[in-house]
Amino acid sequence: xxxxxxxxxxIPQFEVKTxxxxxxxxxxxxxxxxxxxxxxxxxxxxxxxxxxxxxxxxVPGRLQAAAEMMYEFVASTVRGSAGNEGMRFFPFVFxxxxxxxxxxxxxxxxxxxxxxxxIVVTFxxxxxxxxxxxxxxxxxxxxxxxxxxxPSGLHPALTVFVTLIEIISFxxxxxxxxxxxxxxxxxxxxxxxVFGGFVTMLLGAGAYAALAPLPLMGVVAxxxxxxxxxxxxxxxxxxxxxxYLNDAIHPGH
Amino acid sequence: MTSxxxxxxxxxxxxxxxxxxxxxxxERDLRPPARRxxxxxxxxxTGRALSLGMRVLSEFTAGIIAGxxxxxxxxxxxxxxxxxxxxxxxxxxxTGFWNVYRLAVGSTGAPRNGSK
Numbered sequence: 502x503x504x505x506x507x508x509x510x511x512i513p514q515f516e517v518k519t520x521x522x523x524x525x526x527x528x529x530x531x532x533x534x535x536x537x538x539x540x541x542x543x544x545x546x547x548x549x550x551x552x553x554x555x556x557x558x559x560v561p562g563r564l565q566a567a568a569e570m571m572y573e574f575v576a577s578t579v580r581g582s583a584g585n586e587g588m589r590f591f592p593f594v595f596x597x598x599x600x601x602x603x604x605x606x607x608x609x610x611x612x613x614x615x616x617x618x619x620i621v622v623t624f625x626x627x628x629x630x631x632x633x634x635x636x637x638x639x640x641x642x643x644x645x646x647x648x649x650x651x652p653s654g655l656h657p658a659l660t661v662f663v664t665l666i667e668i669i670s671f672x673x674x675x676x677x678x679x680x681x682x683x684x685x686x687x688x689x690x691x692x693x694x695v696f697g698g699f700v701t702m703l704l705g706a707g708a709y710a711a712l713a714p715l716p717l718m719g720v721v722a723x724x725x726x727x728x729x730x731x732x733x734x735x736x737x738x739x740x741x742x743x744x745y746l747n748d749a750i751h752p753g754h
Numbered sequence: 755m756t757s758x759x760x761x762x763x764x765x766x767x768x769x770x771x772x773x774x775x776x777x778x779x780x781e782r783d784l785r786p787p788a789r790r791x792x793x794x795x796x797x798x799x800t801g802r803a804l805s806l807g808m809r810v811l812s813e814f815t816a817g818i819i820a821g822x823x824x825x826x827x828x829x830x831x832x833x834x835x836x837x838x839x840x841x842x843x844x845x846x847x848x849t850g851f852w853n854v855y856r857l858a859v860g861s862t863g864a865p866r867n868g869s870k
Contacts, residue, residue, distance in 0.1 A: 585769070585772060586765075588772060589768065665845060666845060666848055666849045666852050669817065669820050669821050669824060669842070669845055669846055669849040670817060670820075670849045670852060670853055672820040672823075672824060673813070673816040673817045673819065673820035673821075673846075673849060673850075673853065674816070676816040676819050676820050677809075677812040677813050677815070677816030677817075677853075680812055680815070680816060680819075681808055681809070681812040684812075685808065729800070729801060729804070730804070732801075733801050733804060733805050734805075736805070737805050737808070737809065
């Protein structure tokens with residue numbers, strides 16, 4: 502009964518709370534609930550891969566089948582969009598995919614914390630990916646990598662314009678990569694909470710309580726949609742990583 | 755450019771190893787051929803449309819945001835207050851449309867074998 506207005510507020514679920522305060526100099530390195538959930542997500546992913554593949558039986562059990570399916574799925578994604586040379590980045594893409602997937606899924610558990618609903622986290626991933634693309638692109642192709650920005654076979658006046666646009670387009674990649682994941686997770690969780698709030702409000706509104714099952718059904722439907730979005734966003738994140746890495750490997754296109 | 759011999763050798767070895775492993779895998783592959791690529795088929799229609807829609811939206815807005823940010827930074831560097839911001843918001847919008855156009859014709863990332 503305590504503060505019903507606060508109970509249905511959809512925002513507090515995203516608050517980062519300090520669990521173990523830690524400070525080094527001016528840096529706040531506290532262990533927060535976000536850190537806790539990152540550790541949980543890591544353990545889940547690690548658990549699936551290590552525990553699932555410990556038997557290596559020819560006829561896989563449930564966990565082994567899940568682990569193998571994920572491996573093959575990501576491997577075919579990487580090979581499909583970055584070619585065979587892209588397979589050297591497979592460990593990178595696979596780790597990213599697993600982390601994003603498990604944090605999206607763990608975030609769907611009630612009372613949990615969604616790591617990927619923090620833009621700092623997703624932007625850190627995007628920045629890491631773009632840095633990898635830049636470093637590997639220049640390492641592999643040298644200055645030829647810059648041809649990525651300069652289209653061929655255009656009128657010189659137009660080339661300047663298109664080059665400028667290509668550069669902005671490249672700069673927009675980390676933005677779109679991070680904002681998409683973050684916004685999907687944030688919006689989904691807020692919607693869930695708001696519909697849940699409708700249920701409690703209706704239940705406390707006398708005769709209108711008869712209407713309470715309607716938003717409850719809504720919650721169930723949105724939850725299913727969120728499950729789809731969680732899987733899909735992890736997939737999209739992985740495939741876009743591959744597409745960007747492909748630019749670093751073959752900048753000629 | 756950095757140490758091409760070393761990189762080439764590494765690459766060659768990696769390629770040979772990948773080929774060998776792929777061949778070994780193919781030999782052991784006992785699945786009936788029709789079931790291959792099932793992974794690609796599963797997440798069709800709704801999921802695909804949803805992800806494409808989200809991609810279009812985010813690519814478009816990201817273009818504008820990146821343009822505005824760049825313009826703002828240039829303005830701050832040269833203290834020419836709104837000039838660069840205005841120009842680069844325009845360019846950013848063009849970039850947004852360009853991103854969406856490229857998404858539609860599907861020219862980002864060369865060979866994509868059905869796994870879009």
